Amino acid sequence: MYPLNPDRYFDPNPTIRNIARDIYNEIKDLPIISPHGHVDPKLFAENKPFPNPTELFLIPDHYLFRMLFSQGIKLEDLGIPTIDGSKVETDPRKIWKIFGENYFLFNGTPSGAWLDYEFNLVFDIKEKLNGWKTPQIKSCFEPIAMAQKPVERTYLNNILEHEIGLLNTNIKIGKNKNMYPANVFTVESINALVDKIFLLPKPTKKEKGEYNDHKTVKPLAICEYLINLSAFSQNAVVLDPFVGSGTTAVAAKKMNKYYIGIDSNERYVKIAEQRLKEIDFPSNSDSFANP
Structure with a gap:
């Protein structure tokens, strides 16, 4: 100060x-x-x-x-x-x-x-500028919350009644795709031991689309991983109320799942729609909203 x-x-x-x-x-x-x-x-x-x-x-x-x-x-x-x-x-x-x-x-x-x-x-700035810069903290840590409505007595009863609530233990992560899902994963290579267990690939330009200028495009592998982990029903609906440039919807379409994407930025919605058009097989849904 x-x-x-x-x-x-x-x-x-x-x-x-x-x-x-x-x-x-x-x-x-x-x-x-x-x-x-x-x-x-x-x-x-x-x-x-x-x-x-x-x-x-x-x-x-x-x-x-x-x-x-x-x-x-x-x-x-x-x-x-x-x-x-x-x-x-x-x-x-x-x-x-x-x-x-x-x-x-x-x-x-x-x-x-x-x-x-x-x-x-x-401007009411109370800290010196020496060595400091405007806020642009890299997202080295980003939590993902997993929640659901109250279960029907047990998780097993819940999945029998509503087809949701359990996690798919067949879904593997890591460099060799041989590790059961952990509560931590990374898209940046750290070292051989950590990569073997937790690594998921980060998005490439081809994956994002050359025209995609969204600043924080999620890796497709993360969205596919989360959908595979939790979407038990073939009729499951994947809802992303902040879909951005559409990675969640792209993952859902590639996996032939229903999806609903919502975003307030019309330009990002158009980018998402373009990415979805480039997937060469139809999905169960084609629903996008731009409030």
């Missing part, structure tokens, strides 16, 4: 500092009416939401990117447009990461004082 010292701009001499503080408190709430030559007037006139922190703070501000450039960081890596139109970095997260890792360069500078004020008081 780094709360800003309210006296950070005042003289260290206590007498002078007290006078300066009194003067400041009298005028601090008055509006600033002098124009600022470095700010594009369109920002005030249009009052549009800024697209991301990189485009708000870094790219338009030559004071910031010149400091980074002076320390050996390429302007192209900061997304600064070139005169000849050559390629520059366009991912704002990568640019912001560079900025965060080098934030210490602005300590003791007017730019640093301004940034501290903006982040701390305007």
Whole structure:
């Protein structure tokens, strides 16, 4: 945490500092009416939401990117447009990461004082940027909850009555497909011992579709694994209320199961429908919803 010292701009001499503080408190709430030559007037006139922190703070501000450039960081890596139109970095997260890792360069500078004020008081960010970046935590751990309605006396009675409730012990995972389902599996290779027991393949470009730009496409093997593990009935319906680009529905169709997919993003629904069309045999269902 780094709360800003309210006296950070005042003289260290206590007498002078007290006078300066009194003067400041009298005028601090008055509006600033002098124009600022470095700010594009369109920002005030249009009052549009800024697209991301990189485009708000870094790219338009030559004071910031010149400091980074002076320390050996390429302007192209900061997304600064070139005169000849050559390629520059366009991912704002990568640019912001560079900025965060080098934030210490602005300590003791007017730019640093301004940034501290903006982040701390305007945006209410209370942690320093040194080495930090915008939230983009990799999904190294993602829990899967398994639940069902109350059973009919026993799980066996439940499956006889409703054809649901037991797990298929014939479904195997692991590198050699010879391990009974565990409560843990991975799509990333870890080591020979772990892979032998827990590994499921991660999605390839061909599996996802070259046109599929969804950020978190689930591996088809996971969806097939979960359906095989729990869908006992031939008439089982696989429902995914957040189907995204359709991997759950694709798995269900490949396994000739009924499926219902729902997603609020129309573009993802179209991607899912395209993926389903590419499966060359009909399924028990072709149901998609876009609220």
